Amino acid sequence: MAMLLKLDGESVRDTRKVASILSPLGVRLEFWPPDRNGGVGALLDRPALSDPEKETVLLRHDAYFEILRTSDGYRSRDLIVLNPQTPGLDGLLSAFLRIHTHDDDEVRYIVDGEGVFGFVLPDRSQVELLVSPGDFVKIPKNTEHWFRLTPGNRIKAVRYFTSTAGWVPVYTGTPLLFAGSSA
Numbered sequence: 001m002a003m004l005l006k007l008d009g010e011s012v013r014d015t016r017k018v019a020s021i022l023s024p025l026g027v028r029l030e031f032w033p034p035d036r037n038g039g040v041g042a043l044l045d046r047p048a049l050s051d052p053e054k055e056t057v058l059l060r061h062d063a064y065f066e067i068l069r070t071s072d073g074y075r076s077r078d079l080i081v082l083n084p085q086t087p088g089l090d091g092l093l094s095a096f097l098r099i100h101t102h103d104d105d106e107v108r109y110i111v112d113g114e115g116v117f118g119f120v121l122p123d124r125s126q127v128e129l130l131v132s133p134g135d136f137v138k139i140p141k142n143t144e145h146w147f148r149l150t151p152g153n154r155i156k157a158v159r160y161f162t163s164t165a166g167w168v169p170v171y172t173g174t175p176l177l178f179a180g181s182s183a
């Protein structure tokens with residue numbers, strides 16, 4: 001379950017309280033338990049996957065994709081797999097550690113590992129959201145945010161897209177206040 005971390009060190013675990021803190025941004029949080037049946041659990045437990053193995057994991061969770069496709073017009077999905085051996089990992093992570101927005105929603109469903117999404121709230125304060133397996137996060141377009149991994153440097157997440165054009169970070173120049181995020 002997602003846990004919110006405040007700058008003063010306070011952590012918020014109550015799901016409704018977390019949702020209420022993020023609701024002014026329009027951030028949507030859900031909890032969908034990953035399906036580990038049919039050998040998928042063994043795949044999720046491995047740090048790296050081949051493309052066919054990624055597709056196996058995706059197919060196992062496509063019921064969620066169908067819901068998003070029907071309700072919100074999502075058209076494609078893929079599985080991002082990051083681990084300490086991922087080529088270019090440092091560069092990839094540094095690109096998303098700076099506060100940015102996207103022209104499209106950022107939609108992620110965590111099926112293994114963990115990560116942290118940070119947000120700039122309307123009062124310009126900042127919070128971080130620790131996400132782990134089962135957490136579904138939809139960050140509306142033009143929302144200031146950042147992303148980092150936890151020290152294990154490992155995550156598997158389904159990414160959902162409304163277009164095949166992809167998206168790039170648009171840096172806003174807002175300074176990051178979380179000192180612990182500079183790793």
Ligand SMILES: [Fe+2]
Pocket residue numbers: 096100101102106145146147169
């Ligand atoms: Fe982003």
